Amino acid sequence: MTRDEIVIAIKDIIQQIAPDEDLSSLDKGVRLRDQIELDSMDFLDIVMELRKLYGVQVPEADYKELATLEGCANYLESHLADKELHCASNA
Amino acid sequence: MRYDTLVIGAGFSGLAAGIRAAMFGRRVLVLERHYLWGGLNSFYKRGGRLFDTGLHALTNCGQRGPKGTPLGRLLRQLRIPFDTLELLPQRVSEIVLGERRVRFSNDPVQWTSAIAELFPNDADRFTTLHAELAAADLDRVGAPDRSARKLLTERLGDGPLVDFLLMPTAYYSSAREGDLDWDQFVMLYQAIFCEGMAQPRGGIRPLLKLFVDRLIEVGGELRRKAPVVRILVERDRACGVELEDGQIIAADHVLSSAGWPATMALAGPAWSVQHVDTRDRTRITVLETISVLDTPCERIAGPRPLDCSTVFFADTERFAFKTPEDLVDPHHGVISIPQNFGTPSDWVGHEPILRVTLFAHPDKWHQLPSAEYTQNKRAASDAALALTARLYSDPRPHEVFRDVFTPRTITKYTGHTGGAIYGGPRKWRDGTTPIENLVLIGADQGMSGIVGAGLSGIAMANRHVLGASREIPS
Numbered sequence: 001m002t003r004d005e006i007v008i009a010i011k012d013i014i015q016q017i018a019p020d021e022d023l024s025s026l027d028k029g030v031r032l033r034d035q036i037e038l039d040s041m042d043f044l045d046i047v048m049e050l051r052k053l054y055g056v057q058v059p060e061a062d063y064k065e066l067a068t069l070e071g072c073a074n075y076l077e078s079h080l081a082d083k084e085l086h087c088a089s090n091a
Numbered sequence: 092m093r094y095d096t097l098v099i100g101a102g103f104s105g106l107a108a109g110i111r112a113a114m115f116g117r118r119v120l121v122l123e124r125h126y127l128w129g130g131l132n133s134f135y136k137r138g139g140r141l142f143d144t145g146l147h148a149l150t151n152c153g154q155r156g157p158k159g160t161p162l163g164r165l166l167r168q169l170r171i172p173f174d175t176l177e178l179l180p181q182r183v184s185e186i187v188l189g190e191r192r193v194r195f196s197n198d199p200v201q202w203t204s205a206i207a208e209l210f211p212n213d214a215d216r217f218t219t220l221h222a223e224l225a226a227a228d229l230d231r232v233g234a235p236d237r238s239a240r241k242l243l244t245e246r247l248g249d250g251p252l253v254d255f256l257l258m259p260t261a262y263y264s265s266a267r268e269g270d271l272d273w274d275q276f277v278m279l280y281q282a283i284f285c286e287g288m289a290q291p292r293g294g295i296r297p298l299l300k301l302f303v304d305r306l307i308e309v310g311g312e313l314r315r316k317a318p319v320v321r322i323l324v325e326r327d328r329a330c331g332v333e334l335e336d337g338q339i340i341a342a343d344h345v346l347s348s349a350g351w352p353a354t355m356a357l358a359g360p361a362w363s364v365q366h367v368d369t370r371d372r373t374r375i376t377v378l379e380t381i382s383v384l385d386t387p388c389e390r391i392a393g394p395r396p397l398d399c400s401t402v403f404f405a406d407t408e409r410f411a412f413k414t415p416e417d418l419v420d421p422h423h424g425v426i427s428i429p430q431n432f433g434t435p436s437d438w439v440g441h442e443p444i445l446r447v448t449l450f451a452h453p454d455k456w457h458q459l460p461s462a463e464y465t466q467n468k469r470a471a472s473d474a475a476l477a478l479t480a481r482l483y484s485d486p487r488p489h490e491v492f493r494d495v496f497t498p499r500t501i502t503k504y505t506g507h508t509g510g511a512i513y514g515g516p517r518k519w520r521d522g523t524t525p526i527e528n529l530v531l532i533g534a535d536q537g538m539s540g541i542v543g544a545g546l547s548g549i550a551m552a553n554r555h556v557l558g559a560s561r562e563i564p565s
Binding site: 017019020040042044045047 | 115116164170172230
């Protein structure tokens with residue numbers, strides 16, 4: 001997956017978790033929790049969906065890397081390099 | 092037969108836990124002893140009518156929308172869309188303490204103004220406290236077992252104002268005598284006074300169906316009429332259950348909503364004897380009278396109209412709530428009127444119902460011989476309706492049908508010891524038991540009510556089955 005695809009994947013996961021949030025104008029560099037209503041339980045779900053959909057395990061110490069979309073792309077780039085984009089909505 | 096996760100009890104905590112585990116690929120089986128799901132929040136038919144067993148109100152979004160509220164979080168975690176719930180908001184509720192009354196609704200401003208008016212000398216410090224309580228972060232759980240009465244008295248002085256805050260919160264939780272745990276108080280204060288109350292349209296049944304359907308949709312299984320008689324433990328680790336019919340089911344995780352004493356008893360006498368004691372005895376439970384009437388409550392003639400959605404009452408000057416000395420306590424209770432939620436057009440074709448709850452002794456009802464049991468049920472329910480007549484208007488001339496359930500009824504259908512409806516006095520906040528992979532969910536883990544139970548199941552499934560950690564650094 002490319003970095004752009006990773007952003008799409010994360011947004012798709014977030015949309016599954018928070019269907020009533022508008023994700024169309026998210027700023028990649030700003031913390032997700034400052035732009036939409038995401039609490040700690042929702043963040044755990046992002047991590048768990050990553051594991052379910054892509055087999056990626058994110059250790060607790062690394063959760064902070066996922067705070068922004070940019071951070072997600074940076075952190076997950078190597079983990080997801082050999083994976084195909086898989087929309088959660090089709091899972 | 093093997094599963095990843097077994098859940099004992101198909102009440103809201105069990106269903107929610109099952110949904111979460113199944114959503115993330117675990118093979119889940121929810122086991123329910125009764126032929127109906129719902130546990131303490133179930134339904135039943137009598138006299139050709141459908142009744143809810145426990146539902147008074149659901150705490151909902153009030154006017155702000157569900158975002159950030161416990162109900163919103165619950166639905167989000169289970170991925171049940173908020174608009175599949177049809178909620179009828181309360182019209183107005185009342186707290187009665189002796190001669191004093193305060194009304195509140197889903198608009199918190201009505202509550203704060205009413206208190207300020209009744210207690211003008213305490214208005215400032217109450218307003219400050221209210222703002223703090225409204226903004227409190229429920230995830231930040233502090234030291235356990237702090238007395239709400241003590242902390243409130245420190246802030247507001249020792250007087251009836253404290254009683255008005257304690258009464259509804261104590262009634263809707265497993266209160267200690269006249270008091271409750273501070274964190275529970277904060278959660279219930281937000282739920283009752285800040286978030287607002289509502290009835291799901293159609294009562295509990297459609298809401299339960301949403302949960303059950305969701306469980307099945309995500310691949311979970313549910314078996315009814317399947318009482319668990321033993322939790323199998325090997326080298327201090329739970330490894331499955333035995334059903335009443337002798338079937339053995341193996342599992343990696345067992346989540347139990349049966350409550351602490353019953354769960355330990357299922358593990359075996361050695362566990363029970365070592366870990367369950369008098370601290371766990373239910374102190375207070377309920378007796379509820381359900382009257383079907385021929386006239387909507389608010390139209391019944393009398394000194395004060397029965398126009399409230401919920402009434403919390405104490406006919407004493409100060410709130411002194413404790414284990415009843417006799418079968419029931421005639422001084423403290425709750426009136427719940429479903430049709431005072433929503434608007435009259437929501438209830439066309441429905442018979443008016445009045446529910447009056449009195450607090451009851453947990454053991455004495457179980458000990459009564461049959462003939463006395465029936466007599467006493469009648470006497471207690473008569474007392475409940477007489478109390479309603481004194482406080483508002485007399486519903487008795489309008490009664491067409493009555494049903495009454497006691498602590499004994501509760502134990503019979505749900506298995507909860509002492510007929511407890513909010514769990515026992517001790518809570519296990521992290522859900523762990525002395526047995527590895529045996530996890531408590533439901534009221535004894537810490538939260539009750541529909542939303543509380545659901546969140547309990549979710550949080551414990553997240554932590555113990557899905558391996559989610561406690562803290563997310565921001």
